[in-house]
Amino acid sequence: MTRRRWFMPKVNEEHLQKKKQEILAAAKRVCSTKPIYEVAMRDIVIESGMSQGGVYKYFSGIDDVFAALLNKESLSHSVKEKVDGLVKDEKEPMDKLEAFLLYIGEYIRESLTEHGSFFYELQAMYGKDPERFKKVKDQLDDVSNLQYIHGQFSAFLTSQIEKAVFHPRLPQEDIQSLIETYLSGMVHQPGVAQRHAEISRKIAILLSALKELLNSGM
Numbered sequence: 167m168t169r170r171r172w173f174m175p176k177v178n179e180e181h182l183q184k185k186k187q188e189i190l191a192a193a194k195r196v197c198s199t200k201p202i203y204e205v206a207m208r209d210i211v212i213e214s215g216m217s218q219g220g221v222y223k224y225f226s227g228i229d230d231v232f233a234a235l236l237n238k239e240s241l242s243h244s245v246k247e248k249v250d251g252l253v254k255d256e257k258e259p260m261d262k263l264e265a266f267l268l269y270i271g272e273y274i275r276e277s278l279t280e281h282g283s284f285f286y287e288l289q290a291m292y293g294k295d296p297e298r299f300k301k302v303k304d305q306l307d308d309v310s311n312l313q314y315i316h317g318q319f320s321a322f323l324t325s326q327i328e329k330a331v332f333h334p335r336l337p338q339e340d341i342q343s344l345i346e347t348y349l350s351g352m353v354h355q356p357g358v359a360q361r362h363a364e365i366s367r368k369i370a371i372l373l374s375a376l377k378e379l380l381n382s383g384m
Contacts, residue, residue: 186224186234189214193231197284202291207231229298232288233305239285240308245273249318259331263380264373266319271369273315274353275362285312286353316346332380341379348372 192214196205207228211221225231252265277285289312292299309317320342326332334341352368 182224185216185220189216189221189224190231190234190238193235194281194284197235197287198282202232202284202287229301230305232292233302236285236288236302236310237305237307239281239310239312240306241311241314245311246314249315253318253322259326260377260380262322263326263376266322267369267373267376270315270319270349271365273311274349275365277311278353278365283353285310286350289313290350326380335379341376344379345372345376 189210193205193210196209196213200209205228207221207225208218210228210231211218214221225234248269252262252269255262255265257265289310292302323332323338323342327334327338336344348368349372352365355364
């Protein structure tokens with residue numbers, strides 16, 4: 167009897183993780199069919215095929231589900247390695263700017279193909295609602311891939327502006343807001359995940375605009 171009880175926690179943990187992953191898979195399917203702000207626990211219960219009590223046993227509410235989904239996008243070693251390599255590269259600043267944007271386009275393309283746009287929608291939703299973000303902040307494991315890319319890209323822009331390598335026509339905050347708005351519009355464009363050439367074209371347009379904005383007075 168003692169030996170049997172010793173192994174029970176392991177079995178229970180495996181079962182718990184399996185059920186959680188089934189619920190999260192159902193949540194991803196729901197998120198791919200309707201706007202994030204319309205997704206409710208009832209939708210996930212129905213999609214999962216479990217009872218309401220069965221779902222609430224693992225997640226107390228919709229924000230718990232969203233936090234678990236965001237944790238699936240926690241910073242990966244491959245993304246960090248790639249971004250850190252871009253930062254350390256000895257290219258000319260404008261060439262490094264282009265390399266950064268090309269990688270951002272590549273990352274977005276792969277992310278949309280694998281997951282759809284709901285990671286971006288979640289981050290946008292919590293970014294606009296700080297009070298709601300407090301509900302999930304302590305549950306998040308790490309910075310996301312996108313947050314790390316954005317942070318390093320912003321640091322690169324800041325350093326080049328401070329060194330007077332770039333001479334922006336607009337305040338840096340406005341330029342970064344423009345970039346975020348442009349990329350957000352791109353990832354939420356219907357069907358863009360299936361049109362890789364469209365993502366490349368939009369990144370090229372953004373790069374051209376940034377070169378113009380950052381070269382003023384040079």
